[in-house]
Amino acid sequence: MTTRFDEIMARRGEIMRRALGMDYAEFELSPVAFDYERMMASHGYTLDEIVAIQTAAGVGNTPLLELRNMTDLVRSMSATGKGARIFVKDEAANLAGAFKDRRASISIHVACEKGYEGVIAATSGNYGAAVASQAARNNLKCIICQETYDSHKVGQPEIVEKGRVCEAYGAEVVQMTVGPELFFHMVELLEQTGYFAASLYSPHGVSGIETLGREVAREMIDLTGAPPTACVITHAGGGNTTGTARGLRRAGAEQTEIVSASVDLSGLHMASDRDFNRKSFTTGHTGFGVPFATWPDRADVPRNAARPLRYIDRYLTVTQGEVFYVTEALVKLEGLERGPAGNTAMTAALSLARDLPREATVVVQETEYTGAGKHHWAQLNFAREMGVEVRRGDPRENKPGEVIVIPEEPEQIAAVEVDLERLRTSYIRNALKAAPEGYEPTAEDIVFLALDTNTDPATAERLATEVSAGLKEA
Amino acid sequence: MSDVARAAAGDWVEVERVLLEPDQRAANLPPETAVTPLRMWVKGFLEADAAVGEPATVVTVTGRHVEGTVSAVNPGYFHTFGEPVPALATVGRDLRARLAAFRGARERGESR
Numbered sequence: 001m002t003t004r005f006d007e008i009m010a011r012r013g014e015i016m017r018r019a020l021g022m023d024y025a026e027f028e029l030s031p032v033a034f035d036y037e038r039m040m041a042s043h044g045y046t047l048d049e050i051v052a053i054q055t056a057a058g059v060g061n062t063p064l065l066e067l068r069n070m071t072d073l074v075r076s077m078s079a080t081g082k083g084a085r086i087f088v089k090d091e092a093a094n095l096a097g098a099f100k101d102r103r104a105s106i107s108i109h110v111a112c113e114k115g116y117e118g119v120i121a122a123t124s125g126n127y128g129a130a131v132a133s134q135a136a137r138n139n140l141k142c143i144i145c146q147e148t149y150d151s152h153k154v155g156q157p158e159i160v161e162k163g164r165v166c167e168a169y170g171a172e173v174v175q176m177t178v179g180p181e182l183f184f185h186m187v188e189l190l191e192q193t194g195y196f197a198a199s200l201y202s203p204h205g206v207s208g209i210e211t212l213g214r215e216v217a218r219e220m221i222d223l224t225g226a227p228p229t230a231c232v233i234t235h236a237g238g239g240n241t242t243g244t245a246r247g248l249r250r251a252g253a254e255q256t257e258i259v260s261a262s263v264d265l266s267g268l269h270m271a272s273d274r275d276f277n278r279k280s281f282t283t284g285h286t287g288f289g290v291p292f293a294t295w296p297d298r299a300d301v302p303r304n305a306a307r308p309l310r311y312i313d314r315y316l317t318v319t320q321g322e323v324f325y326v327t328e329a330l331v332k333l334e335g336l337e338r339g340p341a342g343n344t345a346m347t348a349a350l351s352l353a354r355d356l357p358r359e360a361t362v363v364v365q366e367t368e369y370t371g372a373g374k375h376h377w378a379q380l381n382f383a384r385e386m387g388v389e390v391r392r393g394d395p396r397e398n399k400p401g402e403v404i405v406i407p408e409e410p411e412q413i414a415a416v417e418v419d420l421e422r423l424r425t426s427y428i429r430n431a432l433k434a435a436p437e438g439y440e441p442t443a444e445d446i447v448f449l450a451l452d453t454n455t456d457p458a459t460a461e462r463l464a465t466e467v468s469a470g471l472k473e474a
Numbered sequence: 475m476s477d478v479a480r481a482a483a484g485d486w487v488e489v490e491r492v493l494l495e496p497d498q499r500a501a502n503l504p505p506e507t508a509v510t511p512l513r514m515w516v517k518g519f520l521e522a523d524a525a526v527g528e529p530a531t532v533v534t535v536t537g538r539h540v541e542g543t544v545s546a547v548n549p550g551y552f553h554t555f556g557e558p559v560p561a562l563a564t565v566g567r568d569l570r571a572r573l574a575a576f577r578g579a580r581e582r583g584e585s586r
Contacts, residue, residue, distance in 0.1 A: 003498040030555060068514040069573060076576035118536060141536040151510040165552045167517070172534045175515045176493070181500050185493055185514065193536070273507040332566030333573070367504055373553030381556035390561050406561045410569070 005184055012187045016300070019190040019197035021114045024302040031435035033448035034303055035311075042248075043110065043204045047250060050106060051211050057105035057134060058095035060211050064219040065090055070346075074353045077411045084229065084353040084360035088346065089216055090367050092338055096133035096169070097126065097369025099212055103239065104130035106208035107198040116196035117141060122186040122300065123200065124148065124159050125236075125283045126368055130182050131198050132169035141172075143195065145186045149176035150276050157382050158282045158341075161373030178276045192222040199301050206243045206305035213247020217256070225451050227253035229360035230352060232345040235260035236288040237316070238296055244365050245311035257313045261348035261415065262289035263341075265400045278401040280320050281384045284344040289315075290418075296424035297434070302356035309420075309427055309453045314413035318347040319398035321405040322325075324468040326350060326413070327376040340376040342368035351415035372473055380404065421463075424453040428460065429467045440470075478526045479547040486523075488517045488549045489542030501561050516540050517549065 008015075017023055027039040045053070055061040067086045075083035089471040094101035104127060111119050118141030121131045128144040135142035144166045149155045155163075166173045174189070176182055190197055199205065217227045231248060233241045245258045264287040268275040279285065293312070297306035323340055326347040331337045345364045353362045372378065380390050389403040395412050398405040407413055427451055433442065441449070441464055450460035481487050494512040518532030518540060530544045 003494075005494055005498055005500065072573055072576060073569060076572060144538055148515075149513075151507075151513070153513075153515075160551070160553045164553075170535060172516065172518075172536045177510065177513045179499065179503065179512050181494060181512050184500075193538070269504050271507055272504040273510055274504075274514070295520075324562065328562045328565045329569055333569055372555055375555050377555050377559050377562070378553065378559075380559045380561070390559065392561050406565075410572075 002230050005181065007185055008188050013302075013459060015191045016197060016302075020119075020199065020202065020266065020301060021110070021196065026302060029448070030442060030445055031439050032431055032441055032445040036307065036452070039303060040203045040207065040305060043207065045204070045207065047210060047214065050207060052106050053067065053109045054102060054208065054211060057101070057109070057137065059101040059105045060094070061215065062093040063090045064088070064216070065336075066223070066224065070330070070350065071353070073329070073410060074350055075358070077236050078354050081183045081358060083358055084356035084362045086349055086362050086364070087220070087228070087351055088336070088364045088367060089212065090336070090366045091212070091365070092342070092367040092369045096129040096341070099240065099366045100125070100130040101327070102128040102208040102212055102243075103127065103200065104134045104198065105206035106204040107131065107202060108134040108140065108298045110204050110320065111140060111196035111198065112138050114196065115306040116194075117405045118143065118193060119198040120145065120186060120193065120195045121198040121200070122182050123342045124162060125268065126162065128162055128171070129165045129169065131368050132166040132171035135171065136169045138212050141195065142170070143172045143174060143189055143193070145182055146176065146226040147178060147182050149177050151177055151273050152263065154277055156277055156279070156282060157378040159372035161371060178271060178286065180271055180390055185209040186300070192245060199299070200237055200239055201299040201301045201304040201306050203305040206239050209239060209243020210247035210250060212365060213244040214251040216244070216365055217248050217251035217253040223362055226361075227251070227256050229356060230257040230259050230349055231363045231365055232261055232349040232352060233365055234258045234284040234342060234344040235308060236292070237284065237299070238292045238304070238306035241311055248367070257317060259314045259352060260289070260308060260312045260317045261318060261345045261347065262286045263320055263323055263344050264416070268400050273294070275401055276432070277365060277386050278383070278388055279390060280379050280388065280404060281341055284341040286317060290423070293423050295430040297332065303384050307452055310451060311424060311454060312420065315420060315423070316348040316351070316419040317418060318344060318351070318415050320400060321395045321406070322407060323347045324376045325406045326360070326403065336367065337370055339368040339370045339374050340379060342366055345352070347413060348415045350410070351413050361387050424455060425463050425467060427453055428463045432464065432467055432471060478525045478527065481520050481523065481544065481547040483520055483522050485520045486517065486548050487520050487530070487532060487544050488515050488546040489530060489540060490515050490545040492540035514543060516542075
C-alpha cells in the first residue's frame with residue numbers, strides 16, 4: 001500500500017528543486033564526486049556583497065571580547081609557560097541572537113530576489129528565530145517546522161522557547177512529535193505553498209557564515225597582530241565549522257587550527273521518543289555532529305554545502321556537565337550570560353588553552369542568546385523532572401540521559417579527542433554506498449574524497465580500498 | 475460542559491492532528507517511537523465556534539487553512555528559568571576565590 005508518506009517522498013526531488021530555486025545536477029561529476037567550489041560560488045555573490053547584505057539586515061560585526069578572567073582561570077591550572085589567551089565572538093549580538101542570522105540573512109535575500117512569497121525551514125534551533133526575524137523584515141511569509149514534543153506533548157524548555165520566539169517574529173510554527181518525518185511534512189508544505197526552502201545547508205546559507213571567519217581573522221590581527229592559533233567551533237550540522245573555516249582561509253588565516261567541538265550524547269538515540277527529552281541539549285551535540293560529518297548529504301538538499309570534514313583539524317567532545325559548569329562560570333566571571341549550547345566550544349577551549357603556550361590565542365567564535373527556557377538552569381531543572389540525576393563530581397561519570405555530573409574543580413574539564421580517521425573511513429563508506437552497486441571509484445573520485453575528508457589522495461585511496469573490501473564482504 | 479474552554483470564530487487557538495499513524499511511519503524508528511503516531515500542532519484564528527476537543531479549522535498567520543481538533547484556546551508560554559540549581563550554586567563563589575588566590579600569588583612572584 002502506498003501511503004501519503006511514500007507518495008510525497010517519491011516526488012521530493014522535483015518538489016525540492018522548485019523550492020530551492022537551483023538545480024544541483026549541474027555540479028555532479030560522477031556517482032561519487034561533485035564540484036563543491038562551483039556549487040559554493042553558484043549564488044554569484046562576492047564576500048563583500050554578502051557583508052553588505054548582512055549589514056543591511058542588522059547582522060554581523062559582532063564584538064570580539066578578550067576573556068581575561070577565563071584566561072587566568074586556565075593559567076591557574078596550567079604548567080609554567082602554558083595557558084593561551086581566550087577570546088569570544090559575541091554572536092548573540094546579532095539581530096535574532098545567534099550566528100544563524102548570518103545564514104538566514106542570505107537565504108532570505110535570495111528568496112526575495114527570486115520572487116518567492118514565503119519561506120519554510122525545518123529546525124528546532126536558533127535558525128528558526130533567524131529565518132523568522134529576517135522574513136519579518138523582508139515581508140515574506142514564514143513557516144518553521146519544529147520537532148518539539150515527545151508523545152506526551154512535553155518538550156525541552158529550550159525548544160519550547162525557540163518556538164515562542166519564532167511566533168513572536170510572526171512565523172507560523174508547525175510543531176511535531178519526535179521523528180525524522182519532520183522532513184516529509186516540510187516537503188508536503190513546500191509543495192502546498194510554493195514557498196522557498198530556506199535550507200540550513202544551501203550554498204548561500206553557508207556562505208553567509210564565511211563573514212564570521214573573516215571577521216575573526218581580521219579582528220584578531222588588529223588586536224594581537226596575528227590570526228588566532230586556534231578557532232574553536234561548536235559543531236552540529238557542520239555549517240558553523242565549514243563557513244567559519246572558509247572565511248578564515250579567505251582572510252589568509254591558513255595556519256589557524258580548526259577545532260570543532262560537540263557535547264557527547266553517546267548512548268542516546270536521536271529518533272527515540274524516550275531519549276528526546278533526556279538529551280539536555282538541543283544542538284551542538286554528537287547526535288548531529290557525527291552523522292553530519294560522516295554523511296553530510298543526508299540533509300534536505302541533494303548536496304550539502306556544509307562539509308565539516310573538509311576543514312576539521314581536530315574534533316573534541318565535552319560532557320553535558322562540563323558545558324553547564326562553564327556556562328555558569330562564564331556568567332559569573334565574565335558577566336556574559338549566554339545560552340548553554342553555544343558554550344560547547346567555550347568548554348573545549350578551556351581544555352585546549354591549558355596545553356597551549358601563553359603566547360597562543362584561542363577564539364571561541366560564537367555565543368547565543370539566553371532567556372526563559374533557553375538557559376542552563378531551565379535545562380537542568382527539566383533534566384531532573386525527566387528523572388536525570390544532577391550532581392557535582394567527576395565529569396567522567398557523566399552519562400547522557402542518566403546523570404549529569406557538574407565538575408567540582410575546573411581541572412576536571414578535559415575534552416576528549418575524536419579519532420578523525422574513523423570519521424573519514426565512515427564518510428568514505430557512506431559516499432561509496434551512495435554510488436550504484438559495483439561502481440569503482442576513479443582517480444578523480446579519490447581526489448574528491450581526499451579533499452572532502454581533509455586528507456591526501458594516498459590516504460583516501462587506502463581508506464576507499466579498505467571500505468570497498470568491507471562492502472563487498474557485506 | 476461548562477469547564478471545557480470554548481472559543482468563538484476569530485479566536486486564537488491551537489489545533490492538533492495526526493500526520494502519520496504508526497503503520498504509516500518511516501522504517502527503522504526505535505520501537506518506542508514506532509508505536510506512536512506522528513502528531514502535529516499549529517496555531518491560528520478559528521473559522522467557526524468550537525470547544526477544546528472538537529474538530530475545527532483555523533487560518534494560520536500565513537493564511538493556510540488547517541483542520542484538526544482544538545487542543546488549546548489562546549495558548550500561552552509558561553517556560554521559565556526555574557529554581558537555582560544547587561549543583562551550580564557555589565561555582566561563581568569558588569572560581570572568584572580561586573582567581574583572587576592565583577593573582578595574589580602571581581603579584582607576590584610565587585607563580586606563573
